[in-house]
Amino acid sequence: MAWQQLAAAQPLLIGLILLWSASGKLIGPDVAEQAKKTALPRLVGEQRAAPVYRTVGGIEVVLALALLLPPVSILKPLAAAALFVGFTGYLIYAKLVVPEASCGCTGAAAKPVGYRAIARASLLLATSLATLTTTEGWWSAGPATLALLLEAAAYVVLSAELDRYWLLPLRRLRVRLSHPLAGAKSTGTPLAATQRRLMHSPAYRAVTGLLRSDIRDYWDDEDWRYVSYTAKYDGRPATAVFAVPHTGDAVRVAVVDDDSGQTLYRPVALPA
Numbered sequence: 001m002a003w004q005q006l007a008a009a010q011p012l013l014i015g016l017i018l019l020w021s022a023s024g025k026l027i028g029p030d031v032a033e034q035a036k037k038t039a040l041p042r043l044v045g046e047q048r049a050a051p052v053y054r055t056v057g058g059i060e061v062v063l064a065l066a067l068l069l070p071p072v073s074i075l076k077p078l079a080a081a082a083l084f085v086g087f088t089g090y091l092i093y094a095k096l097v098v099p100e101a102s103c104g105c106t107g108a109a110a111k112p113v114g115y116r117a118i119a120r121a122s123l124l125l126a127t128s129l130a131t132l133t134t135t136e137g138w139w140s141a142g143p144a145t146l147a148l149l150l151e152a153a154a155y156v157v158l159s160a161e162l163d164r165y166w167l168l169p170l171r172r173l174r175v176r177l178s179h180p181l182a183g184a185k186s187t188g189t190p191l192a193a194t195q196r197r198l199m200h201s202p203a204y205r206a207v208t209g210l211l212r213s214d215i216r217d218y219w220d221d222e223d224w225r226y227v228s229y230t231a232k233y234d235g236r237p238a239t240a241v242f243a244v245p246h247t248g249d250a251v252r253v254a255v256v257d258d259d260s261g262q263t264l265y266r267p268v269a270l271p272a
Contacts, residue, residue: 005144008136010127011067013148014080017124017155018064024106025057038104039094039113053104059083070137077131084125091118100249106161114222120158127151164261191218194225194244201251206267207231207240210255223247231255233264 025031035053036046044052063083066076087105094101094113103117138145156162195215198204213230216239220226224243231240233255243252255265 002144004134004136005141006147007130007134009138009141009144009148010131011077011080012138012141012145013151013155014124014127014131015064015067018060018067018080021106022057022060022064025053025060025104034102034104037102039090039098039101040104042098042101043090043093068138070139072135072137074132074135077128080128080131081125084121084128088118088121088125091121103160106159112224114160116158116160120155123151123154123158164256189225189246191215194218194227198227198242198244198251201242201244203242203251203253203267207253207255207265210238210265211240220246233257236264238264 024034031054032050035041035050038049038053040049040052060083063076063079067080091103091105091113094103095115095118100112103113105117105120156166210231210233211229212232216228216230218225218227223246225246227242227244229240229242231238237258238255239258240253240255245251253267254263256262257264
């Protein structure tokens with residue numbers, strides 16, 4: 001019975017996540033630009049990328065409402081499972097064929113597709129398959145809905161888009177409690193070597209006038225080292241985040257508003 005109730009609760013989590021994901025694809029003036037940063041231009045062509053991106057958002061809204069509202073039907077979790085199979089395959093394709101492309105999963109992400117995004121899509125696929133084992137609605141799951149908090153926490157951990165709400169504050173706390181340049185990172189790449197490469201890059205030259213500090217924080221994530229500086233953009237307090245690849249590729253930079261998390265500046269093209 002406990003498993004049946006837990007399985008019945010899954011459409012609530014899936015539906016809310018799909019609504020959040022769809023909002024980033026349908027709302028905002030930069031949707032077309034966000035679509036161009038994904039693997040869709042390579043997959044369907046640059047002209048079709050934005051329409052396909054919005055269409056996916058529309059499908060997510062329809063499916064989310066179907067999962068959240070009665071009646072209960074096996075067709076709904078089947079459709080969700082099919083969608084997440086497609087998402088997982090698309091992310092694997094992007095990781096292998098267009099590794100520099102952003103995930104675009106929620107519209108706001110600008111980071112390249114990582115293993116966390118693929119694991120997140122796989123988690124959603126597993127939850128949708130679990131729903132197939134019950135004929136009850138999420139509103140009848142009772143206390144089992146509390147278990148969704150643990151699943152939601154796992155989803156947050158796997159969402160790079162949400163790092164600024166919990167992971168970055170934790171890292172900043174670590175910086176305040178210990179010297180940010182103390183010790184060596186597990187990758188074996190000295191921070192001084194990263195800094196030298198960074199300072200000779202076109203990305204650094206593009207924003208050097210905005211920087212107001214030395215390196216404030218740095219961390220490694222898969223094939224990249226991220227380095228942050230305090231910055232100011234049009235008088236607004238901001239953070240400049242550089243992505244320095246461990247091997248190959250060019251250094252990237254984005255200037256993010258400290259209050260809203262909005263990306264204020266990202267060079268579209270940089271000289272070699």
